[in-house]
Amino acid sequence: MQAWLSEVPAFVVYLAVFFLIGGQFLCLPLPGGVVLTTAGLLAVQGTVSPVVVSAVAAAGVLAGSAAGYRLGARGGRAVLARLVARFPRVLPEKRVVATERLFERWGAWVVVVSCFSAVLRMIAAPLAGTLGVPVRRFAAAITVSAVAWAFGTTLGIYYVGQAAEQWINGLSLVGLAMLVVVALASVPSWFRRRAES
Incomplete structure (x- = not known):
């Protein structure tokens, strides 16, 4: 990771996470998933708190989704x-009808x-509002989704990163060299097995 990212103040990271993720859920083409992943990696370095990043990301999802639903x-x-009317080949009437049926039956899911899903992040809330998913059902579904996604992604990256960092720090140069040799030696047999199947 770039050294300058480690020097960004924590509150700037939290604001970026909130606004970029919130904007993506408001139907703007912003890199919400990338921002959350980067913030998770910054948490591994100790620049930010993984719990605060998760909470701020979930709040961004809820704020952006509420605004998108309302719009x-x-x-x-x-x-x-x-x-x-303007793009009948790209968005034919039958596709709109199919989407309405999908939301009638599975809207909350x-x-x-x-x-x-990067694409669904941008369109689910405005579509749910447009197609009349009940407010309470929408609120419950997006809350579950926001908490699961924000905490799962951030804490997953954080704990995997911590484990990888400890594992790499525990390896000696000799151990690392042995690992590389074993990995390189197994490549031909992997290709052979692949060719046989």
Whole structure:
């Protein structure tokens, strides 16, 4: 990781996490997943707290999703109708109908899964508002998703990074050289097995 990233004050990292993730859930093409991953790696270095990063990321998801849902509920139908009329090949009416059916049946589950997909992050909240997913169901689903995604991603990166750092620090140069030799020696047999199957 770049040395300058380690020198960024923690509050700047927290603000970036909140606003970039919130913006992505508000239908803006922002790199929310990349920001969360970077913040998790900064937590491994001790620059930020992994728990605070997780909480701020979850808050960003909830704020961005609430705004996206509200925008969709207020003007989403009109925007959707204009998009269908303007881009009928890209967004045919039958696709809109299929999406409406999907949200009628699985709307809350689509919202729960949304955090784990870069594309769904941008469109799930406005679509849920546009297609009339009940507010309480939406709020419960996005809360579960936000907490699972933010804490799972950040703490997963943090603990894996900590374990990898300890493992690498525990290796001697001789042990590392032996590991490289064993890995290189196993490459031909791996290719042979692959060719046989």
